[in-house]
Amino acid sequence: MEVFxxxxxxxxxxxxxxxxxxxxxxxxxxLSVLIVLAGIALGTALACLRAYRIAALSLPIVIYADxxxxxxPLVLILLAYFGLxxxxxxLSSFTVLFLILTLVLAAFAEEIVWAGITATPKGQWExxxxxxxxxxxxxxxxxxxxxxxxxxxPLTNRAIAITKMTALGMVIGVPDxxxxxxxxxxxxxxxxxxxxxxxxxxxxxxxxxxASRWLEARFAPPGA
Amino acid sequence: MEAILQQFFxxxxxxxxxxxxxxxxxxxxLICAVVxxxxxxxxxxxxxxxxxxxxxxxxxxxxxxxxxxxxxPLVLLIFIYAGLPFAGLKISPFAAVTVGFFLNNSAYFxxxxxxxLLSVPKGQGExxxxxxxxxxxxxxxxxxxxxxRNVLPDLLSNVVEVVKLTSLASVVSLGEMLHAAGLVRSVxxxxxxxxxxxxxxxxxxxxxxxxxxxxxxRIAS
Amino acid sequence: xxxxxxxxxxxxxxxxxxxxxxKSFGADEVLKGIxxxxxxxxxxxxxxxxxxxxxxxxxxxxxxEEPDSGEVLVEGDRLTxxxxxxxxxxxxIGMVFQSFNLYPHLSALGNVTLAxxxxxxxxxxxxxxxxxxALNRVGLSDRARHYPSQxxxxxxxxxxxxxxxxxxxxxxxxxxxxxxxxxxxxxxVLDVMRDVAGQGMTMLVVSHEMKFxxxxxxxxxxxxxxxIVEQGPPEQVFGAPTEARTRAFLSRFHG
Numbered sequence: 001m002e003v004f005x006x007x008x009x010x011x012x013x014x015x016x017x018x019x020x021x022x023x024x025x026x027x028x029x030x031l032s033v034l035i036v037l038a039g040i041a042l043g044t045a046l047a048c049l050r051a052y053r054i055a056a057l058s059l060p061i062v063i064y065a066d067x068x069x070x071x072x073p074l075v076l077i078l079l080a081y082f083g084l085x086x087x088x089x090x091l092s093s094f095t096v097l098f099l100i101l102t103l104v105l106a107a108f109a110e111e112i113v114w115a116g117i118t119a120t121p122k123g124q125w126e127x128x129x130x131x132x133x134x135x136x137x138x139x140x141x142x143x144x145x146x147x148x149x150x151x152x153x154p155l156t157n158r159a160i161a162i163t164k165m166t167a168l169g170m171v172i173g174v175p176d177x178x179x180x181x182x183x184x185x186x187x188x189x190x191x192x193x194x195x196x197x198x199x200x201x202x203x204x205x206x207x208x209x210x211a212s213r214w215l216e217a218r219f220a221p222p223g224a
Numbered sequence: 225m226e227a228i229l230q231q232f233f234x235x236x237x238x239x240x241x242x243x244x245x246x247x248x249x250x251x252x253x254l255i256c257a258v259v260x261x262x263x264x265x266x267x268x269x270x271x272x273x274x275x276x277x278x279x280x281x282x283x284x285x286x287x288x289x290x291x292x293x294x295x296x297p298l299v300l301l302i303f304i305y306a307g308l309p310f311a312g313l314k315i316s317p318f319a320a321v322t323v324g325f326f327l328n329n330s331a332y333f334x335x336x337x338x339x340x341l342l343s344v345p346k347g348q349g350e351x352x353x354x355x356x357x358x359x360x361x362x363x364x365x366x367x368x369x370x371x372x373r374n375v376l377p378d379l380l381s382n383v384v385e386v387v388k389l390t391s392l393a394s395v396v397s398l399g400e401m402l403h404a405a406g407l408v409r410s411v412x413x414x415x416x417x418x419x420x421x422x423x424x425x426x427x428x429x430x431x432x433x434x435x436x437x438x439x440x441x442r443i444a445s
Numbered sequence: 446x447x448x449x450x451x452x453x454x455x456x457x458x459x460x461x462x463x464x465x466x467x468k469s470f471g472a473d474e475v476l477k478g479i480x481x482x483x484x485x486x487x488x489x490x491x492x493x494x495x496x497x498x499x500x501x502x503x504x505x506x507x508x509x510e511e512p513d514s515g516e517v518l519v520e521g522d523r524l525t526x527x528x529x530x531x532x533x534x535x536x537x538i539g540m541v542f543q544s545f546n547l548y549p550h551l552s553a554l555g556n557v558t559l560a561x562x563x564x565x566x567x568x569x570x571x572x573x574x575x576x577x578x579a580l581n582r583v584g585l586s587d588r589a590r591h592y593p594s595q596x597x598x599x600x601x602x603x604x605x606x607x608x609x610x611x612x613x614x615x616x617x618x619x620x621x622x623x624x625x626x627x628x629x630x631x632x633x634v635l636d637v638m639r640d641v642a643g644q645g646m647t648m649l650v651v652s653h654e655m656k657f658x659x660x661x662x663x664x665x666x667x668x669x670x671x672x673i674v675e676q677g678p679p680e681q682v683f684g685a686p687t688e689a690r691t692r693a694f695l696s697r698f699h700g
Contacts, residue, residue: 083231216339356564
């Protein structure tokens with residue numbers, strides 16, 4: 001027990017590295033917010049484009065969404081981080097992580113929002129179009145609001161899952177929570193910074209996990 | 225254009241990387257074969273716990289699920305692999321991956337099975353109990369088959385997530401596919417091995433992604 | 446009425462006995478002391494307004510609802526109290542539900558044979574023979590391989606009756622068996638119930654099918670507010686009810 005406390009909850013180490021982990025938490029939060037905003041916006045936009053049912057538009061969207069849903073994000077991150085500089089594109093590790101996770105979230109968001117659009121009853125389209133509204137207006141003001149409401153639970157779950165992946169930034173040296181913690185762990189030769197990191201993630205994400213449980217109970221159609 | 229081809233689609237380098245990457249693929253599949261059944265089984269146990277009559281069992285199960293859904297799998301993995309040795313527990317990369325993914329996968333599988341169990345109407349259990357089936361028999365023969373059928377697309381898409389997740393094992397130097405590809409990349413300073421690995425992941429997972437999409441459409445209609 | 450031996454197991458015991466049954470949901474006392482004996486081969490109809498406790502009483506008879514106090518006996522054997530093998534006892538009490546509750550992932554035959562195989566431990570062939578026989582009794586042996594989604598509501602309910610019959614129960618409970626059916630499908634289910642009764646089955650039926658009750662029941666019970674208000678042969682309860690509450694309830698059905 002003594003050893004365990006000393007190694008995992010060492011007061012001196014905890015005190016020394018808490019500021020660093022907090023700084024890392026700032027990076028994690030900033031990245032998460034940016035990824036969620038950009039990813040859902042892009043995904044929704046792509047789903048709307050698909051609603052026009054123009055093959056030249058839909059096909060590339062579907063292929064993009066499939067690829068980014070099927071590939072492990074870490075593969076994409078390493079590809080971008082190590083591959084792009086050699087063809088003259090120099091991006092910081094922060095930017096690479098933001099771009100890739102945004103594209104991954106957008107791919108999932110596109111599929112989820114698209115499912116919501118197709119699940120909106122045909123009568124809604126017909127009612128709006130019969131009053132002379134344009135396709136675009138109907139999509140934006142009648143169908144999309146209903147579709148988005150329907151997909152709040154899966155979208156929330158996916159957004160949580162992907163913002164948690166910001167921890168992958170540690171592999172390419174992003175100074176997020178995990179990045180700071182692994183550095184601190186090797187400097188201090190003590191596991192306490194890892195404990196701090198785990199606690200920090202739980203504090204950050206647990207409220208969202210619990211909220212998603214609540215959202216699911218509230219928005220999910222019965223039996224689905 | 226030439227530079228991009230050279231950097232990402234260099235066939236010579238891919239050919240050299242292929243044997244090692246294929247060996248990595250074998251390890252990836254081996255990890256999957258271990259962690260998917262384990263995670264599904266753990267998930268089932270915690271799902272049953274989360275809908276149990278006993279309040280304490282229910283809360284413990286839900287707390288487990290939420291805790292491990294809130295923890296990034298890489299954090300879990302590094303905590304186990306790099307942290308436990310400080311407590312005098314030497315653990316192999318494979319064992320660390322197995323334990324870490326078991327905790328993570330169980331939480332996700334549990335959430336899916338739980339939704340499935342809750343989707344089965346109460347009358348099903350009542351009908352079964354009224355014919356004298358025990359609680360366990362009712363679960364096994366009546367409730368569970370319906371629950372699984374109702375959430376089959378979610379189960380499949382979680383399998384895809386688990387396969388993707390195995391790439392994290394590269395961080396703890398377990399020689400799966402991404403680790404192998406990364407190794408060749410670091411020697412050749414060329415991203416083509418990573419593209420090769422990406423291609424193999426696609427080959428493995430794209431069919432599944434398509435099957436799931438078909439399932440989801442059929443259930444929606 | 447048959448006398449009931451409290452010690453149980455006597456040959457002259459009622460098929461189903463309910464003694465001083467009480468049940469509350471929170472502050473709401475739904476059953477305020479029900480006493481009831483159903484003789485072997487008797488078909489007893491339970492009428493009453495919604496909220497009268499009739500469905501709860503029925504569900505207490507196989508402990509899908511746990512009574513707060515009182516006892517239930519099947520052929521003199523206790524269903525309530527410590528040391529009772531509930532699952533064994535339940536095989537002696539068939540139950541038919543308002544919403545059928547057929548297992549959607551099993552065929553009609555699969556529905557009927559599940560308990561035969563898993564509870565009674567019959568071999569597959571033996572269970573299937575018994576299942577076909579039960580389906581035959583409800584006129585659906587030709588639908589054995591159909592799944593519930595391929596059957597009409599009336600057919601589903603008849604399969605549900607076969608599922609209960611197959612266990613050869615001592616008594617069958619029917620919880621509003623025709624309420625979820627389209628009017629034109631009700632007749633088939635009632636015909637099956639009449640056949641089953643004709644073969645000597647003891648039946649306790651909660652239902653609003655007044656005409657059927659008048660024709661087929663041996664006894665009618667009127668419940669209101671968690672107690673049995675009045676009971677007797679159908680011609681008496683329908684023709685000359687003695688209680689004001691019974692008259693008020695029946696007048697609503699006769700317009």
